[in-house]
Amino acid sequence: MANILVVYYSRGGHTAKISNAIAQKIVAIGNSCDVINLNDTQQPIDWAQYDAVALGACVLYGSYHKSVFEFCRQHHQDLAALPNSFFCVNVVARKPEKRIPENNKYLQKFLALSDWKPQDVKIIAGKVDYPSWNWYDSLAIKLIMKITDGPTDSKAVIDYTDWNDVDVYAEHVARLAQA
Ligand SMILES: Cc1cc2nc3c(=O)[nH]c(=O)nc-3n(C[C@H](O)[C@H](O)[C@H](O)COP(=O)(O)O)c2cc1C
The missing domain is CATH 3.40.50.360 (Flavodoxin domain)
Structure with missing residues (x-):
């Protein structure tokens, strides 16, 4: 053990x-x-x-x-x-x-x-969790997601783990x- x-x-x-x-x-x-x-x-x-x-x-x-x-x-x-x-x-x-x-x-x-x-x-x-993130963080991550073909819907909560x-x-x- x-x-x-x-x-x-x-x-x-x-x-x-x-x-x-x-x-x-x-x-x-x-x-x-x-x-x-x-x-x-x-x-x-x-x-x-x-x-x-x-x-x-x-x-x-x-x-x-x-x-x-x-x-x-x-x-x-x-x-x-x-x-x-x-x-x-x-x-x-x-x-x-x-x-x-x-x-x-x-x-x-x-x-x-x-x-x-x-x-x-x-x-x-x-995990993507836009509803729990503030507007600034959400915006920044949406940009990362846009560049990498990920979700950009403000309501998206997606556990990728x-x-x-x-x-x-x-x-x-x-x-x-x-x-
Ligand atoms: C403010 C912020 C910035 C993030 N920046 C990146 C990033 O640059 N690249 C990335 O792949 N994920 C990024 N993420 C996604 C996080 O790594 C992911 O949501 C992770 O599950 C967060 O873990 P936590 O809940 O333990 O903080 C970011 C998330 C937040 C909230």
């Missing part, structure tokens, strides 16, 4: 939902798992108790919230000391070819800018812990 840590940054809640689904699967196959919001700094992380770590973040305006890079700056040694994986959530990844690391510019950006260089990476398609594939990723993270 492995003890696994999932750390995430989520702005609207979808990356949090994916993180919890990963944890649920990890537990369902006989391990234990903690899920931590990287901005929830109530308690310092006791890294020594974990056998592997996965860190997930959503893409915002072509990059990541600064707290993601700050967390990686502070904890790159802790992250690298364990079997580790990074998962990146974005809506361009609704296209299968954009889930290939070499083809996803957001993942490449993370690898270039982060002090932590993950040993393993995963790209997960996120392949939840079976999230389970497969969770099993993969659990296997990393055994390595």
Whole structure:
């Protein structure tokens, strides 16, 4: 049995939902798992108790919230000391070819800018949710969607996440812990 840590940054809640689904699967196959919001700094992380770590973040305006890079700056040694994986959530990844690391510019950006260089990476398609976004964010994402042939209807709420594939990723993270 492995003890696994999932750390995430989520702005609207979808990356949090994916993180919890990963944890649920990890537990369902006989391990234990903690899920931590990287901005929830109530308690310092006791890294020594974990056998592997996965860190997930959503893409915002072509990059990541600064707290993601700050967390990686502070904890790159802790992250690298364990079997580790990074998962990146974005809506361009609704296209299968954009889930290939070499083809996803957001993942490449993370690898270039982060002090932590993950040993393993995963790209997960996120959610379009115009009704929950303010007019400015909606407008900006509609522009991205227009360029990439995605939905631009203001009422669109589309979950592009392949939840079976999230389970497969969770099993993969659990296997990393055994390595
Ligand atoms: C303000 C904002 C900017 C975004 N920018 C991008 C982007 O540049 N590229 C992209 O593929 N997805 C972009 N997205 C889509 C998010 O990555 C996607 O909705 C994700 O599921 C959000 O996760 P969260 O609910 O955990 O914040 C953006 C979403 C928001 C709200």
